[in-house]
Amino acid sequence: VLILPFKDTFEFNFDHMCRTYVLPHVRSPAVSNPSQGAGLRAGDEFSAKGGRVRFRVVSCEPKDGGLPNESTVILCEGDPIERELLKSVTILPLESSVEMLKGKKPSDFVQPFLEQHSADLFP
Numbered sequence: 001v002l003i004l005p006f007k008d009t010f011e012f013n014f015d016h017m018c019r020t021y022v023l024p025h026v027r028s029p030a031v032s033n034p035s036q037g038a039g040l041r042a043g044d045e046f047s048a049k050g051g052r053v054r055f056r057v058v059s060c061e062p063k064d065g066g067l068p069n070e071s072t073v074i075l076c077e078g079d080p081i082e083r084e085l086l087k088s089v090t091i092l093p094l095e096s097s098v099e100m101l102k103g104k105k106p107s108d109f110v111q112p113f114l115e116q117h118s119a120d121l122f123p
Helices: 014-027 095-101 107-117
Strands: 002-005 045-048 053-059
Touching: 002 014, 014 045, 014 053
Parallel strands: none
Antiparallel strands: 002 053, 045 053
16 A cells, blocks of 8 residues: 655655554554454545644555555655645535435535545644
């Protein structure tokens, strides 16, 4: 699996980033536990240090991803990822989903998507 940091959150060097943030995340039960782990898939993102560092899973073998184990090779070196920051976004519901939204906060539907497709930002 290849996991790279975002350029604007890079700290010190790749070895530090891998040992301090990537390996603990990959080995955590939330990711690697066979009964409850979410596994890793290309495109997944995660943050550490209260959102001050952020990473993306760039590629996996097999391509569909899976649960990492002690024999999984984790690569953490490569060009850090440049990211474009959106200034704003407008999200509109489809007419067919308006009924489903009644009595619920829009964030209940949007937040799960944004958690995997946005980054923690600190000035």
